[in-house]
Amino acid sequence: MNSDQLKRIEQLKKEKNAIILAHNYEPPEIQDAADIIGDSLELAVKAQSVTEDTIVLCGVRFMAETAKVLNPEKTVILPAKDAGCPLADFLTPEMVREARSAHPGAAVVLYVNSDTAAKAEADIVCTSANAVEVVRSLKEKTVLFGPDSNLADYVASQLPEKTIIPLPPEGHCYVHAKFSCDDVIAAAEMGCTTICHPECPREVRNxxxxxxxxxxxxxxxxxxxxxxxxxxxxxxYRLQKLFPEKEFHVREDAVCDDMKKISLDMLEQALITGEYAVELPADLMERARGPIERMIALQR
Ligand code: 13P
Ligand code: SF4
Incomplete structure (x- = not known):
């Protein structure tokens, strides 16, 4: 660990009145430099209450954009400009509009892993932590849910009273799609308790x-x-640090390339230069804020 660099980052944070938020998938050195580490929901909720002028979001673009939409007056920086989410790329705002007109009366729930322009077309946003709760809260029986078809299938399995239509049917995360029954069997043979993300295929979740x-x-x-x-x-890395006495096994090839794009050098540069500040049209932020705030209100 480069402790001189971590000290410089600490100093820069004070000078710029900045806070560093990092997702649980970020590299160890970024987690070590962060003030807050969390899942998508925790980061979105925290972004709403920070007092600093600048939020440096170490994660992928939709997370930084969500923080910006919730804090339009603050500077939100994504240190790696091209850190995206291939799952989010499955869904365009046009697709949401078309699905809405094909299914009048259906509610539209979009996973936070979606573009801001798509979120602006949604009734409410959800994360993997609250997807079931969000869909349960809706009065509509039929729900268009995107862009992750595995999460849609998971929600459907928990809420048989609802009709969940995945939007699009093939939307998936390439990292979680790698897992299969073989991983569950191997874990059982090792004597491990298996925990999977709802973005995994049905056979893995089951x-x-x-x-x-x-x-x-x-x-x-x-x-x-x-x-x-x-x-x-x-x-x-986060779990092992929190629970050093426990064992945590992962698949070494379960890597999200976009979550690994931010280095400590980039983080330091981001604090020095203010790059790359998230810029979104005010009217787009206005339209996307409602669906995100509706989700956060459910957490209270
Ligand atoms: P979480 O909200 O569970 O952290 O998931 C985010 C994500 O991108 C999963 O691939
Ligand atoms: Fe997107 Fe999958 Fe990476 Fe999560 S792990 S950010 S869903 S590509």
């Missing part, structure tokens, strides 16, 4: 002991001694 968001994995870690984490491998 075989796992627990299905949870990355924040849920942190909350549940104390319940077993040896875990198989069927999600992006970055979460293991």
């Amino acid at each position: 075989g796992a002991d627990v299905v949870a968001s990355t924040g849920g994995m942190v909350k549940m870690a104390e319940n077993a001694d040896s875990w198989m984490l069927l999600t992006e491998k970055g979460i293991a």
Whole structure:
């Protein structure tokens, strides 16, 4: 660990009145430099209450844009300009509008892993931590849910009284789509308790002991001694630090390339130069804010 660099980052944070928020999948050195680490919901909720003028969001673009939409008066910086989310790319705002007119009367729930322009077309946003709760809260029986078809399927399995239509049917995360029954069987042979992210395919969710968001994995870690984490491998660093006496196993190839784009050098540069500040049209932010705030209001 470069402690001189961490000290410089600390100093820069004070000078710029900045706070660093990082997602659970970020590399170890970024997690170590962060003030707050969390899942998508925790980061969105925290972004709403920070007092600093600048939020440096170490994660992917939709997370930084969500923070900006909730804090239009603040500077929100994404240190790696091109850190995107291939799952979010499955859905365009036009697709949401078309699906809405094909299914009049259906509610539109969009996963936070979506573009701001798509969120602006939604009734409400959700994350993997609250997707079931969000859909349950709606009066509509039919729900258009995108862009993750696996999360849509998970919600449908928990709420049989609802008709969930995945939008689009093929939307998925390439990292979580790698997992199969073989991973569940291997975990059982190792004597591990298996926890999987709801973005995993149905066969994995059905075989796992627990299905949870990355924040849920942190909350549940104390319940077993040896875990198989069927999600992006970055979460293991956080869990191992929090629970040094426990074992956390991951698949070494379960890597989200976009979550690994920010280095400590980029973080330091971001604090020095203010790059790359998220810029979004005011009217777009206005339209996307309602669906995001409706989700956050449900948490209260
Ligand atoms: P969480 O909200 O569970 O952290 O998930 C975010 C994500 O991108 C999963 O791939
Ligand atoms: Fe997107 Fe998957 Fe990466 Fe999460 S792990 S940010 S869903 S590509």
